[in-house]
Amino acid sequence: MTAQGGLRYVYAVCRPFAAALQTQLSGVAGVPPGLLRHHGLVAVVSTVPEGDFAEEPLRDHLEDLDWLAATARAHQGVIDALTTVTTPLPLRLATVFRDDSGVRTMMEAREADFLHTLDRLEGRVEWGVKLYADPPEQPPPPAGRPATGREYLRQRRTDTRAHEENRRAAEEFARTLHERLSGRAEACRLHPPQNATLSGVPGQNLLNAAYLVSRADSEEFVELVDRTKDEAPAMRVELTGPWAAYSFTEPVTEPTTEPTTEPVTGPPAPVRAGEQR
Incomplete structure (x- = not known):
């Protein structure tokens, strides 16, 4: 050819x-x-x-x-x-x-690198899992202004404490979820959390991970993810895949400026349709 x-x-x-x-x-x-x-x-x-x-x-x-x-x-x-x-x-x-x-x-x-990597990935696919914390519902404003400055400060401390407790609970759920999914995967990769402004996806992205799973175990892995979707209120779990194992492939070409017998490479391996890193 x-x-x-x-x-x-x-x-x-x-x-x-x-x-x-x-x-x-x-x-x-x-x-x-x-x-x-x-x-x-x-x-x-x-x-x-x-x-x-x-x-x-x-x-x-x-x-x-x-x-x-x-x-x-x-x-x-x-x-x-x-x-x-x-x-x-x-x-x-x-x-x-x-x-x-x-x-x-x-x-x-x-050739040696390709064969080694293909041996490592043979029979395996990548699943992507993202966890979002939905924005909390805002409480209705108080009927009137606080009677005193002390009352105002007390209300602020209460709100701050509730916010911190919700944040810690969300982070703990993300950590636990990642541990459970990692236990069913052969390897995992943590990607940086998405910026909601750039991605257009509502909520705070607490987990953005890829898991390398054998095809034989993929059904069980998907069922495990599905079981977690209703475990925590105001949490949204998103599963994508199966994909080729992008996150578990080391770069195989280096950029160059001459399209002769060397590759001309653009950005890293593309974000998959419907996904954003």
């Missing part, structure tokens, strides 16, 4: 697999993905226009949020399809090479 009039976009590396990908699957730039075999590995690739993915136009496109979102969705669609038939090792969004030779050179150089 050779890039005719375009660059080689690489979605993921995996071991050879027999199952067919979805017949209607299209990737980045609307091009269906193909397979490029090298020794005991397979790169999942498609051809993308150089006018969009060479260094300079790619840099401009990465400032275009609509273009970036569409590319990330197409990239993720291929990764999701791969996850149903094999264990993929996703590469960064917008990893491109000049031609197939460049892809093979990369696979050759990182």
Whole structure:
């Protein structure tokens, strides 16, 4: 497979697999993905226009949020399809090479790392769990002003104490939930809490974690998460997945400025559709 009039976009590396990908699957730039075999590995690739993915136009496109979102969705669609038939090792969004030779050179150089990571992730998927504390309901304002300054200070102390107790209870629930889920997972990663202003999701994000779980144990893991959803008032548990194990994959390519036999890499592996880190 050779890039005719375009660059080689690489979605993921995996071991050879027999199952067919979805017949209607299209990737980045609307091009269906193909397979490029090298020794005991397979790169999942498609051809993308150089006018969009060479260094300079790619840099401009990465400032275009609509273009970036569409590319990330197409990239993720291929990764999701791969996850149903094999264990993929996703590469960064917008990893491109000049031609197939460049892809093979990369696979050759990182073959031992790829095989080691694929062995570690084989038969496992990632589940994401977020815990939010919903904003407390505001009590109705008092009928009149406090009779004295002392009464005002007493009311303030009462409100502050209640707020602190609620905060401690929420943090304890988050800690306990993480411990319980970690006990059912093979590995876990804690991501920084989301900023509600940036994410647009209401409530305080107390837990933003990823859990590596075997496919065989995933049903039990999901049931455990479901059982926690009504355990604490004013708490909201959100489960996403199963995903390819993004959070448990070390970076496999380094940024460079020349799209020859080296990759041109954009941002880290994309945020999955419907998710924000």
